[in-house]
Amino acid sequence: MIISLIGYRGTGKTSLAPRLAAHFGWPWIDADVELERRAGRSIRAIFADGGEPEFRRLERTLLAELLAGDRLVLATGGGAILNPDTRRELKAAGPVVWLQASPSVIVERVNRDATTAERRPALTNAATQLQEIESVLAFREPLYRETASIVVDTESLPVDELLDEVLLAIRTAATAGRGRTA
Ligand code: S3P
DSSP: OEEEEEOSTTSSHHHHHHHHHHHHTOOEEEHHHHHHHHHTSOHHHHHHHHHHHHHHHHHHHHHHHHTTSOSEEEEOOTTGGGSHHHHHHHHHHSOEEEEEOOHHHHHHHHHHOTTHHHHOOOSSOOSSHHHHHHHHHHHHHHHHHHHOSEEEEOSSSOHHHHHHHHHHHHHHHHHHHHHHHO
């Protein structure tokens, strides 16, 4: 089983992943960090050299490999769900947790994060960050929804409470699953 975290930039995937992994005694991987390590280049440099298509190709190759594994907590990049094969493999691998936050909270969090400039090149030509987030999120929301088995609102809860909520949802889903096959 692989527990995957999906959601827009700044929704807390990288904060929650190590805590979930510690609970299960599994490793965790931040797909963006792993992609940069393998490529030997920052995400910004990959976008600058080959544009978003090259980044998506590298991201897809990495996720196909990781999702063929087991016993892992996987923090995906915000756009991972754009690929239909990735969406299918995420769902087949185990629980998929969608971390939600509103565009204004995302702007605030992304600007607080020191790695933003390297990790998060602009995705559109929108005039402001807020406009970019609103338009990208509107497009992606159905894809996050379609892929997720668990949906959590990250705005009101500190990360430890978020962890409890996600663990409860995973346990509940597992019990319901056993009930169905019994
Ligand atoms: C992206 C999100 C980033 C990273 C890349 C593209 C996106 O990941 O994969 O900059 O398309 O939303 P995080 O969600 O971890 O910031």
